[in-house]
Amino acid sequence: MSPGGLSRRSFAIAMLVAGALFMENLDGTIIATGLPAMAGSFRTGVVDVNIGVTSYLLALAVFIPISGWMADRFGTRKVFSSAIAIFTLASIWCGSCHTLTQFTLARVVQGLGGSMMVPVGRLMTVRETPKHQIMRTIAYTVWPALVAPILGPPLGGWITTYFNWRWMFLLNVPIGLVLLVCTFILVRDERRHRTTPFDWIGFVLVGLACFSLIEWMEFSSKSPVRWSLVTGLGVLAMSSAFGAVWHLRRTKAPLFHLDMLKVATFRAVTSGGSWFRMAIFVTPFLLPLMFQVGFGMSAFAAGSLVVAVFAGNLAMKPLTTPLLRRYGFRRVLIVNGALTALVFFACARLSPATPHWAILLVLFLSGLGRSMQLTSLTTLCFADLPEDRMSSGSAMFAMAQQLNTSIGVGLGAMIIRLVAWRYDGGVEHLREFHAAFWVVGLLMLCGLPSILALRPDAGDTVAGRSTALLAAEESSV
Structure with a gap:
């Protein structure tokens, strides 16, 4: 038997999925610190390179709903191995691009691979694990992947500063090859007949x-x-x-069942929660740019500071479930949302004259708030959803989350451009980034009314349900 009483096979597949999730998370967080250097290579504006981020996230959002159908139609091993291969080959393409157009296309292909890699991997984990051990197995897949957001920013900064930004993507190649070999050894090529056609x-x-x-x-x-x-x-x-x-x-047989929006908690999370997620996910994009362009730091120094955000994210994780059980979803979301908005407003006051300990404290606090809000939202999303709508709700929420991230990054880039035009047309001052963080704080506040409209005990009666806590485990990554 393997750790936690799992069979060797279940544990091995959990580690395989953890590796895929680690590679995807590392790729998603490592890129932010390299954007200025990439802009120089592509001979374009720093903010213009955001299209490489948004196109990847958009591809994730669009293709996630098809992943389950692909696994049932062609088999989990074929789809999972193909997704890893696509992601790895697209990483090589990203590292060899010489224009922004090429890079954008490469990121779309990479997003196609990522959209199937992790969802199908989780599906494999669930199918290979007894029901009473699913929570423990998912924990094994999630916790190693939590290292990636902490490792990504300083690693990306170090590679960009002392080597070349292209190695940030080529780093995926050895990881992808190992995952491919393990997939063919461990995973059965299962297919399942779908009773309903794909929409x-x-x-x-x-x-x-x-x-x-x-x-x-x-x-x-x-x-x-x-x-x-x-x-x-x-x-x-x-x-x-x-x-x-x-x-x-x-x-x-729709792609998503819209009757799920009649459930108050699901509706609040997918509507008002979108404001929260846009604000939360744009922060890792804005911070490295502000530190490099506005503060004049090196990529490595900027990435080292951003680690504080993800350290806060990790530090909050053990406290999340106890706080939700003690105070309830509604109270936690309202108080934490307001406090996180204040932290984002504090980010709009940072400058090169701010002591490093103060910068690290603000970033750490933003990480705490980020983690609590995301986990609370995702748990509440599934808390009152009927069992027969869990699959559709999961696909709809996953797509909405990636779309919120893409919109948030695009909105941050838009604000920076608009403020730059207002003055001299160049993105080289702190005012552009300060304005963006003021907007981010306001986005957090815009999400509060939908939570305030919920009943005081919304979702609390099933706070310990395994499906809800399973979503909470996954949302912190």
């Missing part, structure tokens, strides 16, 4: 709406504004969104 029309409409929205944000903040393109993208985004809602309400 391809809903998939296309939802994906088109997401793509159009992100591209609209990107082009609407570039100078000079191409109004015909911006208007066309806006019309396409709205029409696709309305068409998707109309289709999902009428089809027998």
Whole structure:
């Protein structure tokens, strides 16, 4: 037997999935510190490179819903190994790009691999583990991956400062090769017959709406504004969104069941919670840029500071469940949301004259608030959801979370550009980043009304349910 009483096979597959999650999380956090150096290589503006971040996140959001269907149709081993191969090959492509267009396309392909890699990996873990051991197994997959966000920023800064930013992506190659070999040794090629067809029309409409929205944000903040393109993208985004809602309400087997929005807690998390997530996920993008462009720090020094955010995230994890049990979801989300907004406002006051200990304290506190808010939101999302809607709710929430992240990064870049235009057109002053953090704090406050509208005991009656706590485990990564 392996640790925790798990069978050797269950433990080995859990470690395999943990490796895939580690690689994806490392790739997602390591890139932020290298953006200024990448902008120099691509001969473009620092903020323009954000398209490489948003395109990856958008690909994750769009393709996540199809991962379960792919696993059932073609087998878990084929899909999981293919996803790892795509992610690894796309990493090589990212590391060899010479233009921003090439890099954006490479990141989209990388996002395609990532969208199937982790969801299918978790599906493998659940299928290979007895029900009474699922929580323990998921913990084994999550905890090693928590190291990646702490390791990513300083590692990315060190590589960028002393070597070349391209090695940040080539680092995935040996990890991917090891994961591929282990996959063919450990994973059975299981297939399952689906009783309902996949909703391809809903998939296309939802994906088109997401793509159009992100591209609209990107082009609407570039100078000079191409109004015909911006208007066309806006019309396409709205029409696709309305068409998707109309289709999902009428089809027998929709991509997402919209009746889940009748559940008050799920509705609050997917609507008002989106404001929280946009604010939370844009922070790791803004901080390294502010420290390098605004403070004049090296990539390594900037990455070393950002570690404090993820250290706070990790430090809060053991306290999350006790605090939720003691004070309830509604109270925790309101108080923590307000306090986290204040911390983001404090980020808007940071300057090169601020003592390093004060900067580290602010970043650590932001990490504490980030972790608590994300875990509380994700747990509450599943707390009152009926069992027959868990799968659809999980897919919808995962897609919404990635889309919120992409919108948040795009919004942060938009604010920086707009403030830069207001003055001299160059992104080289602290005022652009300070303005962005003021907006981030306001986003946090915008999410509070939907939580205030919940009943005081919302979700608390099932706070200990395994499905809810399972979501909490995963959300902290």
